[in-house]
Amino acid sequence: MFETVIRHTGQLSVAELRELRDMLEETFGPRYDQVAWEHCLGGTHFLLRYQGQLVSHVSLVRRLFEQDGRPIEGVYGESMATVPALQGKGLGSILAAMATADVLLHYELGAFAASKYHFYERLGWRKWAGKTFVVTDSGRRPAAPDRGAVMALLPPGTVIDPERDLTTDWRPGATFAGAPK
Ligand SMILES: CC(C)(COP(=O)(O)OP(=O)(O)OC[C@H]1O[C@@H](n2cnc3c(N)ncnc32)[C@H](O)[C@@H]1OP(=O)(O)O)[C@@H](O)C(=O)NCCC(=O)NCCS
Secondary structure: OEEEEEEEHHHOOHHHHHHHHHHHHHHHHHHOOHHHHHHOOOOEEEEEEEOOEEEEEEEEEEEEEEEOOEEEEEEEEEEEEEOHHHOOOOHHHHHHHHHHHHHHHHOOEEEEEEOOHHHHHOOOOEEOOOOEEEEEOOEEEEEOOOOOEEEEEOOOOOOOOOOOOEEEEOOOOOOOOOOEO
16 A cells, blocks of 8 residues: 655656656645756655555755865755645655665765754754855855755764854755855
């Protein structure tokens, strides 16, 4: 009845991409624009199907992070969503837990612009305590997420200091990494 699938964007068919975009537009509403869609592509998609229908999604997309000049192997969480009719039943938590495990196993850092802190905090994510920056054409500038805070996940034994500056690459659109203050 339930099926979880992990796919790189390049492994999704045109029909599957259309289905994913339709689901995200239904869940987020008009704020889900072309830029938001492009942000969720180019990485690993965690997909949950119920009776064949796509009902929940999150993706992890590689970004260029650095701290004190040291590059960080990190990913950014994008387009976490469960269709409205099935929210509050634990489906989003299943995918968030799968994405959390992927970060812990394969990366030095997971980051996410989120407002539902509690949803991620119970999986070990914490608000980034230090300052956040983005590298633009005009240099390194302070940056902030478009909503809430930057949530971060660091594997045990990390050398990354969550109380110090975190810098990432610029990209179009709002969100940490896209929106200088
Ligand atoms: C945020 C979002 C992805 C969560 O997805 P979800 O599938 O509803 O997530 P869950 O059901 O796992 O958890 C949501 C709540 O339901 C509760 N819940 C989990 N299992 C449950 C169950 N079996 N019965 C009742 N409630 C349950 C969880 O405790 C959680 O409540 P809490 O956050 O107050 O603790 C979803 O609400 C959504 O798509 N929102 C709109 C898009 C959005 O804003 N995305 C960005 C998020 S930063």
